[in-house]
Amino acid sequence: MEDRLAQQLKKGVLEMLVLELVCRKATYGYELLQRLKEGSEGLFQLKEGTLYPILYRLEDDGLIESRWSQGEGRAAPKKIYSATDRGRQARLRRQLIWVEFKKTVDSFYEGGNES
Amino acid sequence: MMTEAQKKMKRYMSSIERKLNLPRDVKKRVMTDLMTSVAARREAGLTDEEIYGELGSAEKAAADLNEQMKEFACRGNPWRFVFLAIALLALLRMLCGVLITHMLTGMTQNEAASIGIIGGADGPTAVFVTSSPGGNTWFWLLVMIAGIAGFLLLRRRDCKAAK
Numbered sequence: 001m002e003d004r005l006a007q008q009l010k011k012g013v014l015e016m017l018v019l020e021l022v023c024r025k026a027t028y029g030y031e032l033l034q035r036l037k038e039g040s041e042g043l044f045q046l047k048e049g050t051l052y053p054i055l056y057r058l059e060d061d062g063l064i065e066s067r068w069s070q071g072e073g074r075a076a077p078k079k080i081y082s083a084t085d086r087g088r089q090a091r092l093r094r095q096l097i098w099v100e101f102k103k104t105v106d107s108f109y110e111g112g113n114e115s
Numbered sequence: 116m117m118t119e120a121q122k123k124m125k126r127y128m129s130s131i132e133r134k135l136n137l138p139r140d141v142k143k144r145v146m147t148d149l150m151t152s153v154a155a156r157r158e159a160g161l162t163d164e165e166i167y168g169e170l171g172s173a174e175k176a177a178a179d180l181n182e183q184m185k186e187f188a189c190r191g192n193p194w195r196f197v198f199l200a201i202a203l204l205a206l207l208r209m210l211c212g213v214l215i216t217h218m219l220t221g222m223t224q225n226e227a228a229s230i231g232i233i234g235g236a237d238g239p240t241a242v243f244v245t246s247s248p249g250g251n252t253w254f255w256l257l258v259m260i261a262g263i264a265g266f267l268l269l270r271r272r273d274c275k276a277a278k
Binding site: 028029030047048052053055071075076077078 | 141144145147148149150151154155157176180182183184187
């Protein structure tokens with residue numbers, strides 16, 4: 001039961017976090033996986049297969065875009081994702097939704113909504 | 116010149132690509148990201164063996180991607196093949212029409228059509244009758260176009276619905 005709840009919550013939150021990370025810095029898939037893992041102390045330990053559909057949905061919605069970047073020196077060329085203007089606007093809207101959501105859920109747990 | 120390790124990685128990647136059950140453009144999207152992932156892991160100091168370990172065997176990696184990328188698989192509507200069959204039958208019917216005319220009379224269709232001049236010997240009508248391929252052919256041509264249009268429409272609509 002808890003597993004299913006955690007999975008459902010994760011699914012919704014991940015799209016938000018991936019957009020957040022891409023907005024902060026243009027990046028590629030592997031780096032996103034690393035940053036998610038490190039930033040969540042292992043809670044968001046994803047595989048490529050989980051990340052790609054999130055990236056493609058964001059890209060198809062026009063919130064992020066991809067391009068090839070020639071690596072410096074001996075680095076291999078990489079497919080880099082960066083945020084579009086629409087993506088940066090969406091990031092703020094999503095942040096507001098999350099803050100509102102979190103406040104509401106917390107208020108239940110803290111007993112603020114007892115009648 | 117490719118080293119043995121590079122060849123092995125190339126075989127691994129093409130093996131994953133072959134096992135992906137996705138439309139070609141989505142496959143390309145996945146493979147370019149996967150190539151970037153491999154390059155990034157190498158730059159982070161991982162050996163190829165460690166990379167294989169993280170990504171799993173080609174079978175496992177492809178199965179995982181297929182499972183997660185279901186919404187992008189956009190299998191076309193099976194009814195589209197009915198439309199394709201209609202288009203093919205119409206094409207066949209048109210070809211048969213030309214062939215039968217040719218075999219029975221020993222004339223090409225244009226020659227056969229020009230018999231129409233006798234019926235329509237007055238100027239403009241004669242030109243029209245001679246140059247048009249005949250109402251029957253137009254009908255089958257329309258059926259063929261409708262069949263192809265239906266085939267393409269059904270294929271596209273399903274892709275959109277899957278997103």
